[in-house]
Amino acid sequence: xxxxxxxxxxxxxxxxxxxxxxxxxxxxxxxxxxxxxxxxxxxxxxxxxxxxxx
Numbered sequence: 001x002x003x004x005x006x007x008x009x010x011x012x013x014x015x016x017x018x019x020x021x022x023x024x025x026x027x028x029x030x031x032x033x034x035x036x037x038x039x040x041x042x043x044x045x046x047x048x049x050x051x052x053x054x
Contacts, residue, residue, distance in 0.1 A: 009021040016034050021027060 007023055009023055009025055009027050011027045011030060011033065012020045014036060015030070015032075016036050017032055019032060
């Protein structure tokens with residue numbers, strides 16, 4: 001987790017808008033809240049070999 005994300009409110013972390021509130025603020029709801037349509041994760045994969053060089 002990035003330092004900026006650690007300092008922002010939990011509700012703000014899951015929102016796509018750029019307005020952010022500090023972690024110390026207690027937010028029950030937000031009129032501008034727009035949930036992310038996806039959950040970004042680091043995807044690690046190996047390159048698939050097209051031709052076997054044997």
